[in-house]
Amino acid sequence: MKKITYVFRSFLMFFAVVAFAQAQETEAVKEGGHTNQSKFRQLYQEFSTPNSYRSASGAPGPNYYQQQADYKMDITLDDKNAKIYGEETITYTNNSPDVLEFLWVQLDQNVRTKDTKSALRNGGGVPLAAPTSSFVSSYMKESFDGGFNIEFVKDANGRPLPFTINQTMMRVDLPTPLASNSQVSFSIKWWYNIPDHTTDRARSGYEYFPKDGNRAYVIAQFFPRMAVYSDVEGWQNHQFWGSGEFALPFGDYEVNITVPADHILDGTGELQNMKEVFSKEMIKRYNQAKKSYDAPVVIVTQEEAEAAEKGFSDKTKTWKLKAENVRDFGFATSRKFIWDMQAVKLGNRDVMAVSMYPKEGNPLWEEYSTKAVALTLKSYSSHTFDYPYPKAISVHAKNQGMEYPMICWNYGRPNEDGTYSDGVKYGMISVIIHEVGHNFFPMIVNSDERQWGWMDEGLDTFMQYMAEQEFGEAFPEAIAPLEAYPSRRGAPAKIVPYMAGDQSFIAPIMSNPENVYQLGPNAYGKPATALNILRETVMGRELFDHAFKTYANRWKFKHPTPEDFFRTMEDASAVDLDYFWRGWFYTTDFVDIGVKEVKKYYVSNEPTKQMKEYMAARNITEADLPPLVYLAAEDSEDYNPELKGKKPSESSQTLNAFMMDNMTESERAAVKEPKYFYEVTFNKPGGIPMPLIVDYTYADGTTKSITYPAEIWRKNDAEVKTVLSTEKEIVGIVVDPKAETADIDTTNNSWPKAETRSEFDSFKAGIKD
Amino acid sequence: MTSRLFIDDLNSLMLKRYNIDAHFETKDQHPMAMQYLEVYFQKKFKLFINGKALEYQILGQKRDTDVVVFFIEAKDVYLNDIYELEVYNALLTDLFDEQQNVVHLKINNQKKSFLLMKDKPSGLLKLD
Numbered sequence: 001m002k003k004i005t006y007v008f009r010s011f012l013m014f015f016a017v018v019a020f021a022q023a024q025e026t027e028a029v030k031e032g033g034h035t036n037q038s039k040f041r042q043l044y045q046e047f048s049t050p051n052s053y054r055s056a057s058g059a060p061g062p063n064y065y066q067q068q069a070d071y072k073m074d075i076t077l078d079d080k081n082a083k084i085y086g087e088e089t090i091t092y093t094n095n096s097p098d099v100l101e102f103l104w105v106q107l108d109q110n111v112r113t114k115d116t117k118s119a120l121r122n123g124g125g126v127p128l129a130a131p132t133s134s135f136v137s138s139y140m141k142e143s144f145d146g147g148f149n150i151e152f153v154k155d156a157n158g159r160p161l162p163f164t165i166n167q168t169m170m171r172v173d174l175p176t177p178l179a180s181n182s183q184v185s186f187s188i189k190w191w192y193n194i195p196d197h198t199t200d201r202a203r204s205g206y207e208y209f210p211k212d213g214n215r216a217y218v219i220a221q222f223f224p225r226m227a228v229y230s231d232v233e234g235w236q237n238h239q240f241w242g243s244g245e246f247a248l249p250f251g252d253y254e255v256n257i258t259v260p261a262d263h264i265l266d267g268t269g270e271l272q273n274m275k276e277v278f279s280k281e282m283i284k285r286y287n288q289a290k291k292s293y294d295a296p297v298v299i300v301t302q303e304e305a306e307a308a309e310k311g312f313s314d315k316t317k318t319w320k321l322k323a324e325n326v327r328d329f330g331f332a333t334s335r336k337f338i339w340d341m342q343a344v345k346l347g348n349r350d351v352m353a354v355s356m357y358p359k360e361g362n363p364l365w366e367e368y369s370t371k372a373v374a375l376t377l378k379s380y381s382s383h384t385f386d387y388p389y390p391k392a393i394s395v396h397a398k399n400q401g402m403e404y405p406m407i408c409w410n411y412g413r414p415n416e417d418g419t420y421s422d423g424v425k426y427g428m429i430s431v432i433i434h435e436v437g438h439n440f441f442p443m444i445v446n447s448d449e450r451q452w453g454w455m456d457e458g459l460d461t462f463m464q465y466m467a468e469q470e471f472g473e474a475f476p477e478a479i480a481p482l483e484a485y486p487s488r489r490g491a492p493a494k495i496v497p498y499m500a501g502d503q504s505f506i507a508p509i510m511s512n513p514e515n516v517y518q519l520g521p522n523a524y525g526k527p528a529t530a531l532n533i534l535r536e537t538v539m540g541r542e543l544f545d546h547a548f549k550t551y552a553n554r555w556k557f558k559h560p561t562p563e564d565f566f567r568t569m570e571d572a573s574a575v576d577l578d579y580f581w582r583g584w585f586y587t588t589d590f591v592d593i594g595v596k597e598v599k600k601y602y603v604s605n606e607p608t609k610q611m612k613e614y615m616a617a618r619n620i621t622e623a624d625l626p627p628l629v630y631l632a633a634e635d636s637e638d639y640n641p642e643l644k645g646k647k648p649s650e651s652s653q654t655l656n657a658f659m660m661d662n663m664t665e666s667e668r669a670a671v672k673e674p675k676y677f678y679e680v681t682f683n684k685p686g687g688i689p690m691p692l693i694v695d696y697t698y699a700d701g702t703t704k705s706i707t708y709p710a711e712i713w714r715k716n717d718a719e720v721k722t723v724l725s726t727e728k729e730i731v732g733i734v735v736d737p738k739a740e741t742a743d744i745d746t747t748n749n750s751w752p753k754a755e756t757r758s759e760f761d762s763f764k765a766g767i768k769d
Numbered sequence: 770m771t772s773r774l775f776i777d778d779l780n781s782l783m784l785k786r787y788n789i790d791a792h793f794e795t796k797d798q799h800p801m802a803m804q805y806l807e808v809y810f811q812k813k814f815k816l817f818i819n820g821k822a823l824e825y826q827i828l829g830q831k832r833d834t835d836v837v838v839f840f841i842e843a844k845d846v847y848l849n850d851i852y853e854l855e856v857y858n859a860l861l862t863d864l865f866d867e868q869q870n871v872v873h874l875k876i877n878n879q880k881k882s883f884l885l886m887k888d889k890p891s892g893l894l895k896l897d
Contacts, residue, residue, distance in 0.1 A: 201867075421792055423776040423835055486834045494834075497773075501871060502882025517884060518869065759771050763829065763840045 039689050040714045043578045046586055047563045053231040058567030059554045066559055068093040069226035069251040076258045077333065079312075082206055082215065084222055087189040092178070092226060100178040102171050104235045106248075108221035109192050110168040111240050112146025112202065117167055118241050119143075121514075144195055148224065151189040161186055168240040170224065188224050203402045204409075209336065209358070212309045216337070216358050218397045218409040220330035226251075228448065232561055238450045244513045245442075245449035245456075248327040250557060254320075259333045261315035262308050264300055266339070266356055266393050267331025268406045269323030277317050289341040290350065296340040296370040302359050308335040309359075323389075323405065325557060327446050330404030332356055332395040340366065344374045346386045351377055357396035364414050364428060368478070369394045372432040375474060379433075379467035380440050383545065384552035392439060394432045401431045403438030410435055426486055429471065434464045445555045452562055453513030454585075458527025459565075465490025465528060492742040495521065495529040499590040500744035506588040510562065529742060530584040537740045538691060538710070539575050547572035579689050579710060589687025591741050594748025595694075595733050596719060601631040601677035602643035603651040609638055627654035631677055647673040674725035680733060681721050683748070689713040690741045696724070697732035705737075770825070770841040772814070774860065779837060782809070782864045794832040803827070806839075813863070817855040818846065848877055854894045862887040 050056035052063040073088040094100055111118045153161045153172055162173045178184050194217065197205030204220040227236045228247040236247045259265055265277075274283060282299050289297035313335075323329065336358040343350045355369035373394050377387045393407040400409035412428020414420035440463065442449055442456035449456055465487050471478070472485030479485055488494070498506070498521035507516040509527050516522040535544040550572040551565055566581050583589050607615070607622065608630055615621065629652050632638035649656045649668075659668050682692055692708040712720050724730070733751040736743050743749065747756045757765065776793050783791035783805060791802040807827055816823040825843040832838075854876065861868040872883045874894055883892030 415790060419790075419797075421776070421780060421795055421797075423780065426835065427777055488835050497871075497873075501873060502880075502884075505871070505882060505884045518871070759838065760840055760842075763771075763831065764842075 038714060039582060039687075039717060040576075040579045040711065043566070043582060043586075046582070047566070048232070048561075050567075051231075054561065054564060056567065057571040058551070058564045058569070059571075060558055060564075063097075064558070065095040065097070065231070067095055067226070067229050067249045069249045071223070071251060071253045071255070071329070073223060073253070073255045073329075074258075075222070075255065076316075077217065077219075077260075077263075079215065079260050079263075082194040083191055084194055084219065085191045086223055087187065088223055089185055089187045090224075090226060091183060091185045093183045094178045094180060094229075096229060096231070097180050098229075099180060100174070100229065102173050103178070103184075103186075104227040104229075104237070105170045105172060105188070105224045106227050106240065106246075107148045107150075107165065107168050107170050107224055108240045108246070110147040110165070111242055112144055112195055112200065114143050114145060114147075116147070117239075121241055144200060145193055146195055148190045148192050150224070151191070152187075154187045156185040156187075166239075169227065169237075190224065192222075194219070197400060198398050201399075203400075204330070207398050209309075209360070212336070213312075214309050214334060214336050216332070216334035216397065218330070218332045218395055218400060218402075220328070220402070220404050221246075223329070225328070228559065230448075230559055233448070233451075236448070236450060238512070238514075240450075241514050243519060244451070244453065246328065247448040247450045248446070250325050250327050250446065253323045253326060253329050255322075255329055255331075256318050256320050257331060257333070258316050258318045260313045260335065261317045262311055262313040262335045263317070263333045264305075264308075264335070264337040264339055264356070265319045265331060265333040266354060266395075266407065267319075267321050268326055268329045268404060269321035270390055272320040272322050273318075277319050286341070289352070290343055292342050293345060294342070296342040296353070296355070296366075298338070298340045298366075300337065300339040302338050302362060302366075305336055305338045305359060311335070326389075326405040327443060328404050330407045332393075332397075332407065332409070334358065338362070338366070340370055341391075342370055342374060344377050346377065346381050349386065351387055351389070352391040353377060354391055354393040355396075356393060360413060361396040362414070363418055364412060364420050364425060365396050368425065368429055369396070369410075369432060371475070371478075372429045372471070373436050375471050376433045376436040376467055379470045380437050380463055383463060383466065384440050384445075384549060385556055387439065388444065388556075389439065392436050394436060401435055403435045403443065405439065405443045408432075408435035408438065430464065430468060430488065433467045433471070434460060437463050437467065440552065444557060445552055446557070446559050448559065448561070449513075451512060452510075453516075453519065453523035454509050454527040455560070455562060455565065457523040458509070459531070461489050461524040461528035462531040465532060489525040490528050490532050492529055492533055493739050495525050495742050496744050498525060499742060503588055508588055509585045527585070530580075533741060534569075534577070534580065537693070538577075538580060539573060543573040543575060544569075583688035583690075587687060590744045591688045591690050592686030592743055592745045592748075593682060593684050593690065593692060593735050593741070594745075595680065595735050595751045596683040596748075597681040598730075598733060598751050599679045600634040601679065602634070602639070602646075602675075603648040603655070603677070604630045604632040604638060604640070604643055605652050605654070606630060606632070606638065608632055609636070627658055629655050645675060647675065649673060672727070674727055676724075676726045676729055678724045678726070678730055679721055680724065680751075681719055682735065683719040684713060684717065685748075686744065689717065692720075693736050693738075693740065695732075695734045695737040696726075696730050697734075698726070698728040699731050700728060702728075770843070772810075772839045772841060772860070773833070773836045774839070776832070776835055776837050778861055778864065779806075782861060785864060793837050794830065803830075810839075810841075810860075813857075813859040813861075815857040816843065817853075817857070818851055819853050820855075851876065852896050854896070855891060856883060856885070856894075857891045858883075858885045859887070859890040862890065 052061045055061045070091040071088055073086060076085045153163045155161050164171045195202045195205040198207050204218055206215040206217045208215050226249055228249050229235050253269060285297055285299045337356045339356050341352050341354045344353050353370050353373035355365060357365040373392050377392055381387050389406050391406055395409050397409035398413055399411050401411055402409045410431045412424055437460045441459045447455035468485040468487045505517040507522055513519055513523055535541055547569045551568040554568060570577050643651055649659055689710045691710045692712055694706050696704045735749040779793055780791050783789050787805045789799045789801060791799045793802060823843050825841050828840045828842050830837050830839050856872050858870045858872055860870055866887055870885045872885060874881045881894045885892055
């Protein structure tokens with residue numbers, strides 16, 4: 001967009017120069033034509049063409065398909081050496097109309113192999129001086145020996161299958177191509193070294209506790225997983241570099257996990273052998289928890305966990321989990337875990353809200369984790385669909401905020417003496433809401449995270465904002481003395497510093513997460529704010545909520561694309577939002593609307609000077625004209641102080657005559673006769689067209705609010721004029737008075753111009769007072 | 770000048786670097802927190818006008834959700850005489866290798882932003 005505009009402008013200037021140079025001899029060259037540049041044109045160029053897989057309405061089409069990958073796995077944890085060993089059988093169903101010659105499997109742990117390309121993907125120069133620690137980690141340390149060690153890939157009859165590893169993906173070649181609507185089974189055996197996630201910044205791994213010598217494991221990406229094959233991408237082929245997350249097909253999982261006998265474990269799916277792994281006391285407590293709807297019941301107490309962390313069992317236990325229709329699998333295990341649960345009623349079903357945490361998380365975790373999980377399930381369900389899985393687990397892992405189906409890892413650690421700041425508390429509640437919320441986007445409404453970070457992060461952050469505000473309303477004592485939950489993202493003003501920033505560090509929301517400069521505002525904050533503004537300001541809650549719910553229900557347990565979201569939001573609301581998607585999602589434009597000029601007019605009997613010149617030029621007299629009413633501007637020579645405060649019919653004879661001829665006496669008495677006329681010019685330095693929200697204040701102190709639709713900008717993107725006729729004098733005009741549009745510059749929002757003080761100046765003034 | 774830092778990051782930094790529980794912007798704020806902060810800023814945040822280091826002081830702070838805003842003032846700056854402004858901002862890069870600091874400058878109606886990080890902690894603005 002930017003580039004086109006620029007080229008277009010230079011083109012015009014070129015002609016202006018030519019015309020000037022040749023003015024004496026030839027006529028001016030006519031301005032050239034142009035294509036449709038309206039910001040309100042439809043997104044036909046940006047959107048892919050609807051087809052039988054994906055309908056123009058935004059719903060799955062009649063031939064929509066998706067692949068299925070079912071897994072049976074046996075996993076063993078070697079706690080002494082922090083290694084995982086696994087063997088799996090994948091049954092892959094090809095529901096596509098295509099014949100597949102090979103399958104692609106994802107090996108995400110390979111992002112940590114010694115020769116990983118991931119470490120080489122960010123360029124950079126030699127710094128003037130390097131801090132010693134960074135120098136050591138960059139140039140002196142032996143890198144971690146991570147990545148999958150694949151022992152075999154075999155077909156259903158045990159014969160080796162040829163495979164090729166390309167970084168974080170593995171191609172398995174099939175001896176006979178997999179026909180449409182058919183299935184293939186194959187097995188893989190592997191092992192890998194588990195990384196320390198606290199130093200490696202991995203999305204899974206262990207934390208080591210030097211005081212008791214134990215590890216707490218939060219394990220994911222631990223098995224070779226099928227890549228997605230779809231109607232939009234074919235085989236997903238964007239490597240795992242570290243920033244972009246995952247694209248995974250749905251399937252059923254049966255996973256047996258063998259860990260030391262003194263470990264407590266929970267993960268995706270329902271436990272199949274409770275009697276083998278729970279003590280009698282734990283089973284009794286679990287049955288209580290299933291009926292406890294208002295407070296969690298502790299299944300493993302802190303005392304029990306502290307006793308367990310003093311030992312190290314050489315025996316093992318196998319926990320058997322089974323999950324249906326999930327896109328991934330994760331689990332957490334340690335002898336350090338405290339465990340609590342409560343039931344949450346959703347419709348006529350009960351779902352378990354679960355928390356697992358080492359004692360280092362207390363007293364914060366026992367107080368708030370399960371509470372936050374339960375609230376999230378209720379809040380998100382009310383805005384989308386009832387949470388369909390049997391449980392949702394929040395596991396405490398230092399510095400983590402990472403999501404998997406039914407389970408997630410969350411940060412929020414108190415100080416060693418058990419005290420914690422408000423920042424730690426709200427950070428912890430927020431991250432739990434966010435990560436549990438990811439069950440909805442992308443675990444169930446399963447967008448392609450590798451391509452579109454915002455589709456899950458942005459939608460989830462928007463939902464998180466609503467849930468946080470609802471948390472504050474549900475538990476006022478938990479947020480006291482604050483009156484509303486201090487949400488970090490979602491409110492329009494919070495995104496202003498980002499959108500006002502240097503354009504060279506901003507990428508459109510519609511960018512791959514690997515290629516953006518500031519992933520937080522790009523994929524989380526800006527889309528969440530855009531949706532919040534849509535809901536509160538552009539569409540209204542009723543239209544927005546129905547459309548958003550429609551999107552969630554159309555695409556639950558399916559793979560939506562950005563267009564499916566954009567189209568559904570319009571399809572279910574009858575609001576054409578193409579201009580909004582274009583401005584907020586496809587460009588780096590920002591919002592800036594101001595009031596530029598206000599002119600006051602009075603009705604006059606005399607033609608204005610401009611009108612007189614118009615008549616003289618055309619050689620016409622007043623007698624030639626039909627009856628006309630004239631408006632004299634207050635600051636012009638047409639103005640006469642006697643006009644002020646009079647009714648229009650008193651000032652204009654022609655108007656009075658017209659009223660006498662066409663209205664009865666009683667009609668004339670009832671007609672409104674505004675005494676003041678204003679022409680207000682609003683300008684728009686920002687690129688995004690937004691509704692123009694204006695508060696007009698009258699001399700008597702009363703206020704009138706008018707919201708002009710965004711379409712007011714459709715014929716002139718730079719400025720618009722509007723005429724107001726009022727009984728009372730207008731003394732003040734404010735654009736976007738409640739700061740609901742993320743306007744980046746509010747110094748131009750008021751008439752008369754209000755003196756605005758910078759944050760610094762207000763602070764300094766405060767000191768002096 | 771205003772500087773915005775996440776409270777949690779700042780508290781972690783104070784603990785790791787100076788071994789104090791700073792508790793910024795709470796009733797338990799450590800009595801030495803501002804002194805350490807001043808020391809830290811002078812080390813990690815520098816301004817050079819026309820190549821000459823600028824002296825500044827931190828006037829105070831306020832809280833904004835999960836962020837602390839610090840108010841910083843430098844005296845005797847003559848805007849019309851500036852032809853070159855350099856910002857060195859290595860705040861928190863000692864705590865996080867991937868810390869990114871965004872610096873917005875507005876000077877004599879000219880706007881410029883820098884994205885500064887561990888490997889590239891300085892930005893230079895030349896004025897016409």
